[in-house]
Amino acid sequence: MVTKDMLSAMTPEQLRAMRQRKTDAIPRQPRDGRALPASFAQQRLWFMAQGPSDAYPISRATELHGPLDREALAWALGRLIVRHESLRTRFELVDGAPMQRIEDTGCFALAEDDLSALSADAAGVALATLQHAEAAQGFDLGRAPLLRARLVRMGEAHHVLLLTVHHIVFDGWSMAVFMRELDALYAARLRGEDDPLPPPALQYADYAVWQQSRADDARMDAALSYWRETLRDAPVLLELPTDRPRPPRQDFRGDWMPLRFDAALASDLKVFAQREGVTPYMLAISAWAALLSRLSGQADIVVGTPVAGRDRQELQGIVGFFVNMLAIRIAVDGDTRALAGRVREAVLAAHEHQEAPFERVVERVNPPRSAAHAPLFQTVFAWQNNDPGDLRLHGLRAVPLLQPHLVSKYDLMLSLGESADGGLEGEIEYATALFDAATVRRFIGYFERLLRGMVATPGVALADLPMLDDAERTRQLRDWNRSQVAWAPGLLQDGFEAQARRTPEAVALAHGDATLSYAGLDARANRLAHRLRALGVAPDARVGIAMPRGIDLVVAMLAVLKAGGAYVPLDPAYPPERLAGILDDATPVAVVATGAGVEVLRRIADTRATPLPPCIDPRNDAELPSLQSTPPPREAIGLSPSHLAYLIYTSGSTGKPKGVAIEHRQASNFIAWALRSFDAHEPVSYTHLTLVRLPRCLLPALLLNSWPHRPAA
Numbered sequence: 001m002v003t004k005d006m007l008s009a010m011t012p013e014q015l016r017a018m019r020q021r022k023t024d025a026i027p028r029q030p031r032d033g034r035a036l037p038a039s040f041a042q043q044r045l046w047f048m049a050q051g052p053s054d055a056y057p058i059s060r061a062t063e064l065h066g067p068l069d070r071e072a073l074a075w076a077l078g079r080l081i082v083r084h085e086s087l088r089t090r091f092e093l094v095d096g097a098p099m100q101r102i103e104d105t106g107c108f109a110l111a112e113d114d115l116s117a118l119s120a121d122a123a124g125v126a127l128a129t130l131q132h133a134e135a136a137q138g139f140d141l142g143r144a145p146l147l148r149a150r151l152v153r154m155g156e157a158h159h160v161l162l163l164t165v166h167h168i169v170f171d172g173w174s175m176a177v178f179m180r181e182l183d184a185l186y187a188a189r190l191r192g193e194d195d196p197l198p199p200p201a202l203q204y205a206d207y208a209v210w211q212q213s214r215a216d217d218a219r220m221d222a223a224l225s226y227w228r229e230t231l232r233d234a235p236v237l238l239e240l241p242t243d244r245p246r247p248p249r250q251d252f253r254g255d256w257m258p259l260r261f262d263a264a265l266a267s268d269l270k271v272f273a274q275r276e277g278v279t280p281y282m283l284a285i286s287a288w289a290a291l292l293s294r295l296s297g298q299a300d301i302v303v304g305t306p307v308a309g310r311d312r313q314e315l316q317g318i319v320g321f322f323v324n325m326l327a328i329r330i331a332v333d334g335d336t337r338a339l340a341g342r343v344r345e346a347v348l349a350a351h352e353h354q355e356a357p358f359e360r361v362v363e364r365v366n367p368p369r370s371a372a373h374a375p376l377f378q379t380v381f382a383w384q385n386n387d388p389g390d391l392r393l394h395g396l397r398a399v400p401l402l403q404p405h406l407v408s409k410y411d412l413m414l415s416l417g418e419s420a421d422g423g424l425e426g427e428i429e430y431a432t433a434l435f436d437a438a439t440v441r442r443f444i445g446y447f448e449r450l451l452r453g454m455v456a457t458p459g460v461a462l463a464d465l466p467m468l469d470d471a472e473r474t475r476q477l478r479d480w481n482r483s484q485v486a487w488a489p490g491l492l493q494d495g496f497e498a499q500a501r502r503t504p505e506a507v508a509l510a511h512g513d514a515t516l517s518y519a520g521l522d523a524r525a526n527r528l529a530h531r532l533r534a535l536g537v538a539p540d541a542r543v544g545i546a547m548p549r550g551i552d553l554v555v556a557m558l559a560v561l562k563a564g565g566a567y568v569p570l571d572p573a574y575p576p577e578r579l580a581g582i583l584d585d586a587t588p589v590a591v592v593a594t595g596a597g598v599e600v601l602r603r604i605a606d607t608r609a610t611p612l613p614p615c616i617d618p619r620n621d622a623e624l625p626s627l628q629s630t631p632p633p634r635e636a637i638g639l640s641p642s643h644l645a646y647l648i649y650t651s652g653s654t655g656k657p658k659g660v661a662i663e664h665r666q667a668s669n670f671i672a673w674a675l676r677s678f679d680a681h682e683p684v685s686y687t688h689l690t691l692v693r694l695p696r697c698l699l700p701a702l703l704l705n706s707w708p709h710r711p712a713a
Contacts, residue, residue, distance in 0.1 A: 026202055026210045026314060035099035038091065039208040040357035041321050045168045046091055046098035049141055055252035055409050056167035059135045060175065061401040062391040064159045069190060070112075070151065073161075073393070076185035077149050078108040079195055080178060084319040086169040086204040090144040100205055103144040111150040116158075123154055128404075131162060135404045139166045146170075160401065161391065169204070171323040173308050175389030178319055187394035204320030211357070223356035224364040226349070227327070231302070231365045231376065234329055238378050239296050240411060242434040249371045254408020256429045257437065259444050261451070263422035268455040275458070276337060278344045281383040284416055285328065286336070286343045287451040288381045290462055291443070293332035294450075301330045304380040304410070305347075307354050325358040326350040327376045335461050336454045373411070380410050384417030384426060405429065412440075414447070445469060487672050489641035489665035493561045497522065497631070511551045521555065523629035528559035528592070528618055530627040535590045535614055537565040539643040542588040544613070546570040546579070546597030552618060556592040557646075564637040565589070566644035566661075572596035578657065580604050582649050583612065585659055591615045641665035 029036065038046065045056055081087045088103045113130060115123040130152060139146050146166040153159055170178075181197060188196045214220055269280045276283075289301045309315075309322035328346050332339060362375050369375060391398045408431045416426035430440045446467045453465040468476065500508075504519035516524075537543055543560045545567050547553040560567040568586045570579050572595075579600060590613050593601055598617055605612050618624060641664045649657040
């Protein structure tokens with residue numbers, strides 16, 4: 001609806017254009033029993049209602065205290081169905097298009113339940129069950145009336161009236177009309193009078209036919225052209241951080257959460273708005289867009305906003321589905337004043353072209369479609385400044401009850417307006433397939449802080465607006481970044497040797513049909529370490545390892561570390577040119593190789609003028625069996641955690657491959673983190689190699705950090 005404060009923000013040209021749109025009268029249509037066209041909005045809802053979920057029932061529950069006249073209430077409800085054709089309209093498909101067919105008045109049945117014999121607690125549970133069932137029960141759009149009323153007797157002078165109506169014939173404005181007339185009719189019946197209300201000047205079907213007749217006129221085409229240009233290349237989806245991945249099909253399951261801000265904020269909002277020449281609605285939608293931008297990281301935001309669609313006097317008292325949705329495109333950057341100014345222009349231009357039905361706008365813009373989300377926008381901001389439609393019945397005290405909220409037509413929909421005490425109140429509706437209640441509660445806090453920041457410091461940069469409260473700021477900036485842990489740097493082989501002492505006979509490695517115990521692995525690595533020491537391996541000396549994946553590879557890696565050196569992986573599958581470059585850069589004092597590794601080293605040697613370092617083939621080295629199976633003495637080696645553990649080379653995709661030197665303390669720190677973060681007691685599998693139960697040992701980390709591997713299938 002165009003409000004008074006919005007009119008005050010319009011230019012004279014915009015006001016003249018609005019008055020011009022209201023000059024052509026809406027004619028009455030003959031009622032000869034034929035089907036009449038549905039409005040564009042009704043067509044959209046009809047097609048959506050054919051899917052697996054109908055997200056468009058409107059429910060209202062009111063507690064009534066006092067001497068209720070049940071017969072007068074039933075008569076008043078029936079009389080409303082007589083007065084308003086939309087409430088006795090059904091829909092049918094004619095030549096592929098949904099059409100309205102208005103039924104005769106017939107009779108309306110007020111369903112009744114009596115819970116007065118139950119205890120207070122049991123009656124409360126039973127009432128909640130009835131409310132939930134009413135809200136969850138859909139409608140057959142092919143049968144009239146599309147209205148249900150249920151009267152629940154809680155006690156002698158205590159009743160609850162449950163009203164449920166389908167959105168295809170009803171909207172929020174209609175609720176206010178319905179409740180006012182229900183009160184007037186009920187009071188007249190109590191006095192023994194007939195219907196005192198004048199007949200409606202028009203019915204909704206008259207409006208629908210008139211709307212369809214204007215589908216192709218010049219003004220409609222101009223409005224649609226405006227929307228096509230305004231929304232050209234708009235983002236298809238607002239990528240909000242969700243608690244769960246978006247399902248492939250929107251299921252419309254939802255919930256809601258109330259929100260309330262104090263009168264001081266509402267007053268500051270009005271002061272800021274008056275100073276900047278905008279309305280409180282425009283400022284609130286600016287803050288909403290700023291929040292969506294901060295959450296999504298997107299600066300181009302499209303927000304939906306509903307308008308009543310009743311800017312003609314003759315439409316004010318009609319029950320029907322008039323509400324239209326406008327797509328407000330907002331560039332979120334700069335400061336708060338600039339944002340409010342852009343929002344002002346976008347909102348006024350959108351309202352100037354609001355006669356274009358949303359369904360026609362979607363057709364003209366033709367965005368990429370997805371069953372997973374709504375087109376054009378997935379979030380909505382609604383400013384509530386009209387009668388909420390609460391029921392008041394003559395001689396009774398009526399108390400609105402919270403009604404189960406089971407659907408959400410959008411990812412997020414924020415409704416906000418002024419409260420009776422001068423504050424701001426509303427609710428946020430959210431898709432439960434995407435968000436948890438705790439997340440939505442946090443979003444409400446963000447929105448409030450952004451709104452307070454905007455009015456407290458006009459002109460502040462949007463990026464500087466506060467969004468987190470003190471507790472969340474501390475949690476994100478300090479608590480989540482407390483990564484320091486008590487840790488004493490050690491040698492990589494220490495963890496393995498400790499495990500070998502604890503479980504010497506346990507299987508450490510399995511490769512194909514071959515297995516090796518901790519004791520066996522330790523002994524083989526010790527013998528090879530003594531051989532490497534004899535070749536001059538010492539702290540920081542590099543030793544190349546040219547072996548395919550297998551048990552010998554792990555033996556060699558462990559042996560180099562025990563000898564005090566740093567191993568350099570030389571994958572035999574790599575091109576000889578790459579391996580030759582690594583050998584030249586790393587300058588190893590020795591190379592351990594078997595099988596394919598020996599062959600590739602021979603090919604490299606044949607192309608070089610300088611000899612390669614000594615090469616040991618553990619399978620064919622005659623000296624190994626005679627060497628000691630105990631580790632080389634640590635004291636003689638002089639190895640410390642700051643010495644190199646291994647050298648691994650980059651791919652060379654951006655130039656010459658570069659060696660990355662990893663010290664024992666760095667690698668052992670990584671292992672300590674991995675053991676805290678993952679279950680290291682489970683077998684770690686690779687293609688052709690499985691490391692069995694190696695808690696607190698170096699081997700998984702060595703392979704993960706230093707040797708090309710693929711997870712086993």
